Amino acid sequence: MTTGPEDAGGGAGAGAGPLWRDRRFGRYWVGQGISQFGDRITDLALPLIAVTTLHASAPTVGLLTAAVWAPNLLSLIVGTWVDHHERKRRLLVAADLLRCGVLLSLPLAHWLGVVTIGQLFAVALLAGLGQVLYQTAYPSFFVALVRRDQYVEANSLLSTTRSFSFVAGPAAAGGLIQLLTAPVAMLVDAVTFAVSAVLIGGVRVQDPPVDRDGAPPLLRRAREGMALVLRHPYLRVSLGFATTVNFFSFVVAAVLVLYASRHLGLSAGVIGLALGIGASGGLLGAVLARRVTRVVGVGRTIMLGGVLFSAPVALLPLGDGPLWVRAGVLGLVEFVSGLGVMWLDVPLNALQTAVIPDQVRSRVAGAFSSVNYGVRPLGAVLGGFLGDWIGIAPTLWVGAAGGTLAVLWLVGSPIGRTRTIEELDGVADSVRGDLLPAHGS
Template sequence: MTTLHAGASTVGLLTAAVWAPNLLSLFVGSWVDHQPRKRRLLVLADVLRCAVLLTLPVAHVLGAITLVQLFAVALVAGLGQVLYQTAYPSFFVALVRRDQFVEANSLLSGTRSASFVAGPAVAGGLVQAVTAPMAMLVDAVTFAISAVLIGRVRVADPPVADGGGASLLGRARDGMALVLRDAYLRASLACATTINLFNLMAGALVVLYASRELGLSPGLIGLALGIGASGGLAGTVLAGPLSRRIGLGRTIAVGAVLFSAPFALMPLAQGPTWSRAGVVALVELLSSVGVMCLDIPLNALMTAVTPDGIRSRVTGAFSTVNYGIRPAGAIVGGLLGEWIGLAPTMVVAAVGGSLSVLWLLRSPVISTRTLDDLRGASVSPGA
């Protein structure tokens, strides 16, 4: 975006385009529920994202890259992500036992955190060395590798949901009603949606703020974010023991606050270059610990209360609201950044995101200590 000299509002709109396809998650998930081969859908999603990302280095070589293409790539890649995330839950439960949900999510999140540590640093170096479009070539290759690895996994396909002859629209409506009716899922959705709204306000502007306000180079920004992302590794190690000590629900609440609050520190970045970069790294580190303390127990809880056969539908319903709010957050963040400034926007986002914990306080989530406490939850598709 710095190559095309984009402003805060344009950055916000492009970030919104990446998340906009999530508004279709409810319908995609309802369709995926009735597909017998979920693993093939995961492979297809990776291949789609690989192909669309490859268009960027090609257009760069031809000197034809434009903002229109960037928006198109963001939308198609976002659609591939929606397909992947709705097919994934059934794949996960086919591989993992219920009593391993927290441990398995910790291990998977640890892998993801490791990529977050290396990714920004490598990306920043690649952008500085060979430009951003060519760095997308590496990103495309990673999706190709993912497709190959997933394709080699041998797992029994879960049974296809019996929709009783219901239409796609009917199944989608039932999926959304189920999420809104269940006390656990409803509170989790409200909390996560609030976090995503405010965190995307800040997240869409972090690189722009570090570049324009703090005067950091792309390589140094990538290094700072990479160092900070190591907090995710710490979070994956901490989430399990913390959940056992204070309970799943309270760990989710701690994660919700810690995920958002650090953005308020960003305006404090002053002094020499190392100090400014250090604040960026610290904000990312604390937030990364928070997101793992939030995601790991929350994903385990949601997986435990969702019946087999309708997991993609429930995931789609959840994602339509939870991720669908992200474009609004990115757009509001961009507009607010131009109106009141980037630093005040960071503070507003930190406060708003931290208040998401209020949704949990009057729900059964906050008192949940272990997955065994969820046995009374009723989210039957026929309820």
């Protein structure tokens, strides 16, 4: 097995004790958690600005959701460029600062009285571009920060923080939006990105070496990265599964806030509270992820998570009656879906990290994200127009059915048969020898 940074003594917690006590990992963990908390404000505030302030239609809200994810279509090119950038940590900091500056424009425009739908689209696109830069630089940074045997533990801790942000974030976001208005509340998210940049900037890691000698042009390397994903026995199946889930989850995401606001008649504060309470399922799922994978295996946990994430959405149109029933159904659906998404994400992220060769991590992440995240805007656009054509409730049922059926990708696949991450130890070396081009960079 190739000696990577995690095997060379560079990983966090290189010794006894839980990973969360490691100072370097803890610094990154706190920074990630703070920015995730701020993201929950934007998740709720951006569509609410469009719906309540600018009176946008369902197709417009769908297009706005699509704009956030549209930059992911560039992930393959960005990731290929990132692969040959020596300092991945600096790129993470740059991505945080870009998003901070972009989000600051909304409260400023609000104070000047010039918020427009055009500005919302510009903010969505530029913030999305910052996210693409971050997610393509992150994989190499991650394997320099933690050891292979810590992958599931690290992903579980990071996902726990993300899940907690979905518990506390929406409720706080709803309160802030009602108190300060949605554009001003986004100032808080901008500040969280600034704090994250400072904390991540102080994390010292040994970056994997970058060999530029004899490297082919960027576009050729990008094609090789995509070809690797499509030929890789684990990544190909993982891509089909995750892409299908993402597509249909964004059919739902495009109309969820609109449905809760207009059809359920919930205020911003109640929507935030219901989503926050429901998201405690994600927190519970992240905490239990390691234990569940040990009991039922990595592959079966991923399959179970895929079903639990998508299927409950079909219950949303049942929300009728008193306020507590309408808010309760929204919260219950979010709870079960949150539990499912963590049982999907935590083991799947660990599995992907284990089977990708070190020297192409950002390129592969970019190729994967170009398709996996690139379909999100398509799903959001479809969801917005379906909501207008066939109604919000049927659109939610379409999203629930499509996402649930995505699990068929995993039936009989190598992922479905995987029980532990440790049994994948030789996969990355095998892929490097069989699927990577001779120049290897």
